[in-house]
Amino acid sequence: MARAIICRSWPRRILAPRSTLHCHNECGHHARHNNVIAQPQDEHGAEPPSDAIVIFGVTGDLARRKIFPALYAMVSKGTLQVPVIGVASSKLTVTQLHERVADSLNHAGTARDPAVVERLLSLLTYVSGNYNDPATFSTIKAALAGTRRPVHYLAIPQSAFETVITSLGAAGLAENARVIVEKPFGRDLASARELNRIAQSHFPERSIFRIDHYLGKEAIMNLLYFRFANSFLEPIWNRNFVASVQIILAENFGVAGRGAFYETAGALRDVVQNHLFQIVALLAMEPPPRRGYGAVHGEKAGVFQAMRPLVPEDLVRGQYAGYRNEPDVAPDSDVETFCALRLFIDSWRWAGVPWYLRAGKGLAQTTAEVLVQLKPPPQALFADSAPADGRANHFRFRLAPTSSIALAARVKRGGKGFVGDQRELYLCEDGVGDELPYERLLGDAMVGDGALFSDQQAVEAAWAVVEPVLVNHSPAVGYEQGTWGPHEADALTAGDGGWHQPAPEKDCP
Numbered sequence: 001m002a003r004a005i006i007c008r009s010w011p012r013r014i015l016a017p018r019s020t021l022h023c024h025n026e027c028g029h030h031a032r033h034n035n036v037i038a039q040p041q042d043e044h045g046a047e048p049p050s051d052a053i054v055i056f057g058v059t060g061d062l063a064r065r066k067i068f069p070a071l072y073a074m075v076s077k078g079t080l081q082v083p084v085i086g087v088a089s090s091k092l093t094v095t096q097l098h099e100r101v102a103d104s105l106n107h108a109g110t111a112r113d114p115a116v117v118e119r120l121l122s123l124l125t126y127v128s129g130n131y132n133d134p135a136t137f138s139t140i141k142a143a144l145a146g147t148r149r150p151v152h153y154l155a156i157p158q159s160a161f162e163t164v165i166t167s168l169g170a171a172g173l174a175e176n177a178r179v180i181v182e183k184p185f186g187r188d189l190a191s192a193r194e195l196n197r198i199a200q201s202h203f204p205e206r207s208i209f210r211i212d213h214y215l216g217k218e219a220i221m222n223l224l225y226f227r228f229a230n231s232f233l234e235p236i237w238n239r240n241f242v243a244s245v246q247i248i249l250a251e252n253f254g255v256a257g258r259g260a261f262y263e264t265a266g267a268l269r270d271v272v273q274n275h276l277f278q279i280v281a282l283l284a285m286e287p288p289p290r291r292g293y294g295a296v297h298g299e300k301a302g303v304f305q306a307m308r309p310l311v312p313e314d315l316v317r318g319q320y321a322g323y324r325n326e327p328d329v330a331p332d333s334d335v336e337t338f339c340a341l342r343l344f345i346d347s348w349r350w351a352g353v354p355w356y357l358r359a360g361k362g363l364a365q366t367t368a369e370v371l372v373q374l375k376p377p378p379q380a381l382f383a384d385s386a387p388a389d390g391r392a393n394h395f396r397f398r399l400a401p402t403s404s405i406a407l408a409a410r411v412k413r414g415g416k417g418f419v420g421d422q423r424e425l426y427l428c429e430d431g432v433g434d435e436l437p438y439e440r441l442l443g444d445a446m447v448g449d450g451a452l453f454s455d456q457q458a459v460e461a462a463w464a465v466v467e468p469v470l471v472n473h474s475p476a477v478g479y480e481q482g483t484w485g486p487h488e489a490d491a492l493t494a495g496d497g498g499w500h501q502p503a504p505e506k507d508c509p
């Protein structure tokens with residue numbers, strides 16, 4: 001049995017806006033060195049931090065699931081000390097708002113320190129109003145009295161983005177301000193372009209933060225680090241050695257009360273065009289030609305621009321049994337809760353290498369994993385050099401729920417014959433960091449650091465890839481919950497050894 005090699009700590013903060021960071025080297029010794037990639041100040045100059053947060057959609061699902069726990073964590077670490085103004089149309093008393101915060105922290109399983117909750121609530125005020133009513137923005141302005149550089153967070157349905165951004169501009173609330181826009185940014189190429197135009201007519205590009213919380217996840221940040229902090233990868237990271245790449249984002253639950261949102265989105269818009277494409281970009285991008293995050297943005301956009309626009313034959317859409325009975329879902333809905341696709345990147349590095357993506361709800365497990373399948377040796381010196389199932393050596397990146405990297409190589413079995421087995425060298429993260437993605441991203445936006453956000457070029461190029469199949473596609477096929485999706489998806493990978501089933505979780509020894 002090959003020995004597993006365990007590395008217990010990866011650098012915790014690899015794209016920090018700070019100029020230096022702490023990390024552990026592979027032996028666990030503490031090291032301190034300069035951050036070589038993220039140097040936002042190089043590009044835009046240091047800017048003062050935001051002195052208030054306005055959260056549109058504060059009574060919504062996102063606030064409940066992610067934003068309040070992030071705010072709590074920030075208050076508990078002392079990184080949030082400015083007023084937080086929640087805005088929504090519901091008429092809530094202060095007590096009801098406070099109950100929502102408590103409910104959110106309970107739901108997130110956040111260990112609660114009453115003193116921290118007290119501090120968070122003392123920062124929080126609430127404005128109730130319709131986004132179409134200019135009076136709502138006058139009330140926000142009054143609530144912001146005494147502050148000079150607010151950040152407006154649009155945690156609202158994308159159909160309301162334009163109204164809110166335009167009203168912020170009209171009310172003079174865009175001056176010296178930043179804006180964070182939730183995903184999906186637009187619902188197709190034309191709407192993303194229009195939204196960019198509107199946002200840029202009120203805010204400079206460096207003050208627009210297009211959020212994709214996957215970019216704030218430790219395991220995803222580590223993809224970039226792993227690729228460019230190691231020299232051994234570069235010679236094999238291309239079409240000569242890589243046979244195919246698979247990425248899966250599976251969830252073992254349904255739309256969980258978000259039927260109304262899902263009916264407007266579907267899996268392709270909800271997680272593929274953004275979360276999965278961001279993972280593809282980090283894996284496929286060219287080395288940035290210079291330091292500074294602007295270069296990383298440019299290279300990532302280059303990947304989307306090199307992606308071949310999808311055709312209907314590249315896509316299988318599925319819908320889990322029971323989806324049509326979910327609240328706010330049409331009884332004859334054709335919206336996909338599962339999506340499998342084949343993608344090509346027509347670049348020098350990746351020409352001819354298929355990228356297979358799968359995402360779905362109601363699947364067998366909640367997990368996210370990448371499999372980079374390497375080609376077998378060119379000659380079958382041993383009978384099992386090229387395994388019958390087509391699976392030769394691989395890299396496997398576990399992104400959720402735990403974070404690890406495995407390299408599978410063949411190792412000889414003890415005995416006379418030259419036969420062996422594939423074993424994994426396993427690099428295991430013993431924690432996923434103590435910063436929640438939304439905590440990290442909110443904190444970054446407040447200091448004007450756009451490193452972990454998407455830029456206009458990338459968002460539009462990613463929409464251009466999916467645009468041809470947004471409307472022109474086959475009907476969603478049914479699948480049972482608790483499975484890996486519809487069998488129809490198997491045809492996509494049939495020529496490449498089939499779909500990779502995410503490996504069971506391994507414990508970090």
Ligand code: BG6
Nearest residue numbers: 183213214251270271275400437
């Ligand atoms: C969100 C999607 O962006 O990402 C959800 O809207 C999805 O549908 C979620 O469940 C997955 O993110 P995470 O961080 O919970 O894995």
